Amino acid sequence: MAVTGTGAPPDWQAVPLPWQTALWQRAGAWLQSGRLPHALLLTGVAGSGKQLFASAFAALALCRQPADGQACGQCPSCRQFAAGVHPDYHFVTIPEDKTAILVDQIRALGATLALTSLHGGRKIAVLSPADAMNSNAANSLLKTLEEPAPGTLLLLVSAQAAHLAATVRSRCQKLAMTTPSVPDALAWLNGVESRSDWPALLGIAGGGPLLALQLAPLRLVRERLDLYRMLAELRSNTRNPLQSAAELAREPLPLVLRLLQTWVMDLVCMATSGQAAPAALINADARSQLQSALPGLHLRALHAYLGRLNRAVMLAATPVNGQLLLEDLLLQWADGLQCLNAAPLAAAGG
Ligand SMILES: [Zn+2]
Secondary structure (H helix, E strand, C coil), rough: CCCCCCCCEEEEECCHHHHHHCCCCCCEHHHHHHCCCCCCEEECCCCHHHHHHHHHHHHHHHHHCCCCCCCCCCCHHHHHHHHHCCCCCECCCCCCCCCCCCHHHHHCCCHHCCCCCCCCCEEEEEEHHHECHHHHHHHHHHHHHHCCCCEEEEEECCCCCCHHHHHHHCCCCCEEEECHHHHHHHHHHHCCCCCCCCHHHHHEEEEEEEEEEEEHHHHHHHHHHHHHHHHHHHHCCCCCHHHHHHHHHHHHHHHHHHHHHHHHHHHHHHHHCCCCCCHHCCHHHHHHHHHHHCCCCCCHHHHHHHHHHHHHHHHHHHCCCCHHHHHHHHHHEEEEEEHHCCCCHCCCCC
């Protein structure tokens, strides 16, 4: 199914997306020539469609009668794949109630992959996000990577490959997905659904069009100007930081932190360039709030605060008390980042 402007997210049959064509052809050539590595590490920014690409490539590698470098969509294998019941396809991700991919999941996968394929063809596993494997899980995967059963293909998907164990990384063939240029990404997004706020959403997403698509319907994103108003009121002491932190703690923590990051990144941009052109700002529609927030904030303190936000983002991937984290950040913000003014620049990015 192609993307048809219905506002629906694309499915695996829409792959390759426009910016994935070269990578798709490269992987497809390996498949055709029989030189397919047994493990691929698919990297790229969040929302560039890596997981979709991995699914589509798995469907192609399992398809019995591929045509023009695509899965046929008709054969028994394709029909099972589309129905989510292909016996030789396995998808491993973080369990809903956990924050990591666990060793038991990898052991079970290893045992399954060691068995003979039910269709007499390949056995394929997609691990996403692969960097979420804890160290025991990564160690367990090494055995499968070192002695793969014939016909095994492991597709590791990661937006943060640096967080993946080096021993795992070094045993995979790397496939780096290009981030589409902003005009290309906006053209694609407008083809899915015409919206005027795609530039802001794409900026908040960090350049990944599929992530921008996921963010668009979220309440906190639609009403982010309210969040920025909250930040302005905290600075003018007309709002209580602890109460605000309690309110924000009810929202998804990574999203709250990302919005705070883009707010501070815009302030840094304005503080650096004086009158930043609207196009340079992620939250160009919040320009007046940004302008009124800027007086009294030092560039050094803003950099240090951005460093703290980056650390908070990493903490948010662990079991952490989100409300305490937000209280700390909002108290610093309400205080005009006074405690960060003395911080040496060297510590700003840490
Ligand atoms: Zn097929």
